[in-house]
Amino acid sequence: MGLVTTPPSRFSLPPSSPNRRKLQESKLGTCFVSQVLHFGYLLRISSDFRLFGIESFHCARLKDGNASGEDYENIDWDTEDELEIENIGPSSCSNGVARNVGTIVSNGEASSSAGISNSKLVQHFLGMGFSEEMIAKAIKENGETNTESILESLLTYGALASEESPDELNSCHLSSPQQQQFVDNGQLSSDYDESVLADLSDSDDSWSGSEIAEINSSLPEHEKAILSLANMGYTIEEASAAIDRCGPEASIAELTDFICAAQMAKTEDVFFEEEKPKISLNGNLKKRKLYELEMWKRKKRKGVQTEDDEVIRLPNPMIGFGTPTDGIVKPHRILPEAAIGPPFFYYENVALAPKGVWDTISRFLYDVEPEFVDSKYFCAAARKRGYVHNLPINNRFPLLPLPPRTINDALPLTKKWWPEWDKRTKLNCLQTVIGSAKLTDRIRKALEKWGADPPQHVQKYVMDECRKWNLVWVGKNKLAPLEPDEVEMLLGFPRNHTRGGGISRTDRYKSLGNSFQVDTVAYHLSVLKDIFPNGLNMLSLFSGIGGAEVALHRLGIPLKNVVSVEISEANRDIVRSWWEQTNQKGNLIHLADVQQLNGDRLEQFMGSFGGFDLVVGGSPCNNLAGSNRVSRDGLEGEQSSLFYDYFRILDLVKCIINKQQ
DNA sequence: TATATAATGAAACCCATG
DNA sequence: CATGGGTTTCATTATATA
Numbered sequence: 264m265g266l267v268t269t270p271p272s273r274f275s276l277p278p279s280s281p282n283r284r285k286l287q288e289s290k291l292g293t294c295f296v297s298q299v300l301h302f303g304y305l306l307r308i309s310s311d312f313r314l315f316g317i318e319s320f321h322c323a324r325l326k327d328g329n330a331s332g333e334d335y336e337n338i339d340w341d342t343e344d345e346l347e348i349e350n351i352g353p354s355s356c357s358n359g360v361a362r363n364v365g366t367i368v369s370n371g372e373a374s375s376s377a378g379i380s381n382s383k384l385v386q387h388f389l390g391m392g393f394s395e396e397m398i399a400k401a402i403k404e405n406g407e408t409n410t411e412s413i414l415e416s417l418l419t420y421g422a423l424a425s426e427e428s429p430d431e432l433n434s435c436h437l438s439s440p441q442q443q444q445f446v447d448n449g450q451l452s453s454d455y456d457e458s459v460l461a462d463l464s465d466s467d468d469s470w471s472g473s474e475i476a477e478i479n480s481s482l483p484e485h486e487k488a489i490l491s492l493a494n495m496g497y498t499i500e501e502a503s504a505a506i507d508r509c510g511p512e513a514s515i516a517e518l519t520d521f522i523c524a525a526q527m528a529k530t531e532d533v534f535f536e537e538e539k540p541k542i543s544l545n546g547n548l549k550k551r552k553l554y555e556l557e558m559w560k561r562k563k564r565k566g567v568q569t570e571d572d573e574v575i576r577l578p579n580p581m582i583g584f585g586t587p588t589d590g591i592v593k594p595h596r597i598l599p600e601a602a603i604g605p606p607f608f609y610y611e612n613v614a615l616a617p618k619g620v621w622d623t624i625s626r627f628l629y630d631v632e633p634e635f636v637d638s639k640y641f642c643a644a645a646r647k648r649g650y651v652h653n654l655p656i657n658n659r660f661p662l663l664p665l666p667p668r669t670i671n672d673a674l675p676l677t678k679k680w681w682p683e684w685d686k687r688t689k690l691n692c693l694q695t696v697i698g699s700a701k702l703t704d705r706i707r708k709a710l711e712k713w714g715a716d717p718p719q720h721v722q723k724y725v726m727d728e729c730r731k732w733n734l735v736w737v738g739k740n741k742l743a744p745l746e747p748d749e750v751e752m753l754l755g756f757p758r759n760h761t762r763g764g765g766i767s768r769t770d771r772y773k774s775l776g777n778s779f780q781v782d783t784v785a786y787h788l789s790v791l792k793d794i795f796p797n798g799l800n801m802l803s804l805f806s807g808i809g810g811a812e813v814a815l816h817r818l819g820i821p822l823k824n825v826v827s828v829e830i831s832e833a834n835r836d837i838v839r840s841w842w843e844q845t846n847q848k849g850n851l852i853h854l855a856d857v858q859q860l861n862g863d864r865l866e867q868f869m870g871s872f873g874g875f876d877l878v879v880g881g882s883p884c885n886n887l888a889g890s891n892r893v894s895r896d897g898l899e900g901e902q903s904s905l906f907y908d909y910f911r912i913l914d915l916v917k918c919i920i921n922k923q924q
Numbered sequence: 925t926a927t928a929t930a931a932t933g934a935a936a937c938c939c940a941t942g
Numbered sequence: 943c944a945t946g947g948g949t950t951t952c953a954t955t956a957t958a959t960a
Contacts, residue, residue, distance in 0.1 A: 611952095612952085613951080613952060615950075615951060645950085645951095646952080647950085647951085648952085691949095691950065691951080692950075692951060692952070693952080694951075694952065694953075695952065695953065696953070696954095730949080730950080731950090731951095773952095773953095775952090776952050776953090777952050778952075779952095807952095881952085883952090884952050884953090885952085885953065885954090886953095887952090888951065888952060888953060889950070889951030889953090890950095890951050890952080890953045890954090891951090891953040891954070892953075892954070893953075893954045893955070894953085894954075895953085
């Protein structure tokens, strides 16, 4: 099957990292951690069960009231004394978790919590599946500020409650087919749901166990199985997938085995190895699961995405928060509290990734809304990319001179040979491979058979090849792929940036095809010039040929210390060479592998020059890009899963900065 | 050995149309 | 609102060639 595994213990923190230390110093120690993880596992409704493990290590900031990021650019990040900042360590279930279960709490219960002043805190725990009474009790016992001990109390209540009802525990472990003999009423599933849904969404607890059982017994067989699995703590999506794979006749035991195997294959994460549902759910949660099942069936009928409620859609036109030439500029935005720096961060990847990828990326990067920009608004070639960053977006300015924005202006020598039936004014995305000489030769021969005006089908053939391979006219009937130096120019790099030093022509195309468009990135980074007039320290992950470095340099922002992590030696040589040729005054430190970059190394660097102001990175797109026929496996693909290292390192930097202050 | 070439589709988007 | 045609896409791999 197509499950892609990721290297084991990618998420297990290095032994000496500050996060790990924080865990060890915590009063509750690892037992508490595993309990939290277990509970998160039990309650999640998203299949993204990595999230809990990861996000629970966030150094989240807890702040009462509105989490407004407005005017954050006026905040002096060096003196954060006015902010109430608290590292609440492993018990901080930050945004990701709360959002995952948010669909459950949206129906009422929270609104009646008038007696408690901190409604956000209540919402938070409601979202984790605790009852309002329990939350009120826990807050009363522990006070509103100590989230950790509140959660501890809640977990204790939960454990006690499940011990009190051993019968339910049994009923949730139906493992033999015989026990699944319900009355099959067949077709009524589609019509009754309106009333059921209305009842289910009701917030009171008036449903008795027998009423739930009654509804259960009226469900079709496979939905009963789904519900059984859901009540055992699996997600409805997981349950449905398991039944799809194992067949409708499969026993619950077979289905749980399948789900466990799928989970293991998907994560190989030591944290979850012993995670199997053990605790039964109380009636209230069972009711919720029934409600979830109804919602899921609705979505499935309507063909709506079942994986995620809010699917990020690409904007049209793809101009992000505005471009220099469009006149449309969004003046400001509101960032989620957890996203606000320091450090500033800037993440990039292909916009046209498989569905759900950008939702995941955004969720990990503190719920920041991605900015999707097509670089065809900056230069003569398209480049549809998504950028997640916490930079201010007002008072941006472009690099000067503005680059040519049509093929005609960028490659004036081609104009003479351009036939009128080739209507292109922009090139398509610059990729890592180019059309071959043999291909252009075939096209020339095909054209030479006709006069000035080839027939429609020939024009169609030629144009298809032109668009596919980004060919340009360099002579009569003569097409050619772009030269490496033309690609450099289009992407905003200095001429010969990738030339020489033993790099082959093929590898130049490859490195360039994987790079930033400098003008686009520089436009976004331009706001840093006023903030760091004396220069900045940058951590550059997946540096490639140094697009971010070149952008900052061309903006006139001095580079003080740059730690650049890049796996390809050829690319490191290119950046090193550029660094020397441009007479940089700062220090360039090169590392090869992001996976080797741990908290200790980061602390060393940050201790020696006082922290990073900016963390930039475009993680590998191999498994996301549409051109990949072989291994377009999504964010869990072999290379693209390095995104999680970007997040890991960024979060480490965040933690270390907070610790230093 | 190093480099160039050809073969390898599908997912996701746009947009006009009924 | 569905649908069907049109378009785009930071690529990988085996094989041929120099």
